[in-house]
Amino acid sequence: EARGLTKSFGTFDALRGIDLAIGKGEFFTLFGPNGAGKTTFIKLLSTLTKPSTGSLTVAGHDSGKEADEIRRITGVISHDPYLYENLSALENIKFFGALYGVTDLDARAKEVVTAVGLGKRMHDIVRNFSRGMKQRLAVARATVHEPSILLLDEPYTGLDQHGAKVFGEMLAALKSRSRTILMTTHNIDEGLGMSDKVGIIAGGKLVYHGASGDLDGERFKELYIESVENA
Numbered sequence: 001e002a003r004g005l006t007k008s009f010g011t012f013d014a015l016r017g018i019d020l021a022i023g024k025g026e027f028f029t030l031f032g033p034n035g036a037g038k039t040t041f042i043k044l045l046s047t048l049t050k051p052s053t054g055s056l057t058v059a060g061h062d063s064g065k066e067a068d069e070i071r072r073i074t075g076v077i078s079h080d081p082y083l084y085e086n087l088s089a090l091e092n093i094k095f096f097g098a099l100y101g102v103t104d105l106d107a108r109a110k111e112v113v114t115a116v117g118l119g120k121r122m123h124d125i126v127r128n129f130s131r132g133m134k135q136r137l138a139v140a141r142a143t144v145h146e147p148s149i150l151l152l153d154e155p156y157t158g159l160d161q162h163g164a165k166v167f168g169e170m171l172a173a174l175k176s177r178s179r180t181i182l183m184t185t186h187n188i189d190e191g192l193g194m195s196d197k198v199g200i201i202a203g204g205k206l207v208y209h210g211a212s213g214d215l216d217g218e219r220f221k222e223l224y225i226e227s228v229e230n231a
Helices: 038-045 067-073 089-099 105-115 131-143 161-175 188-192 217-230
Strands: 002-009 012-020 027-031 053-058 074-078 149-153 180-185 197-202 205-211
Touching (some): 002 038, 027 188, 038 074, 038 180, 067 074, 089 131, 105 131, 161 180, 188 217, 197 217, 205 217
Parallel strands (some): 027 180, 027 197, 074 149, 149 180
Antiparallel strands (some): 002 012, 002 053, 197 205
């Protein structure tokens, strides 16, 4: 939950007075153009940076005082898969799992690598993987410690049509497990159908939020364009 949340970098206000509450188990998609503040918001939620003013709590934990607790219950996926290119798929997941103190690590790592469809490639070096395969492995990285919250920052970037389809199916499976998911994107078609609730951020301000079923796709596109142009 964000209340009066702001983030400034020098004289630039990246976020301006964000008020937003996301319920447990909800899939919330935050739409906005490049530079709107989406990535900054994800960084705040994942405790990579701190708010300038306002308050931010994640599952009841204060982001400024309980960062370690928040990191233990969150997984982050972005347009950069954050993998070690010279390690195998399995070695990558075991490395990140060890950072989180995952028990029965070998079995758990094999389980999540197989779950993202890379079981037959788990011993292959990651630098030889396609963009789509790396993004699927990033899902394994982000879920190896079984987080209750997933933060997805423009996860479809760079995926071809097949890769986007496979990734979308994986997100649907993650949603079915009652995780709380926040995804940022500027692609309306990718983000609208899967969401329970949606928001639009433009110029660092949250200019709209509501249930995804409140507006059909065409009306939402019109609202998005209007919001961005008037920001």
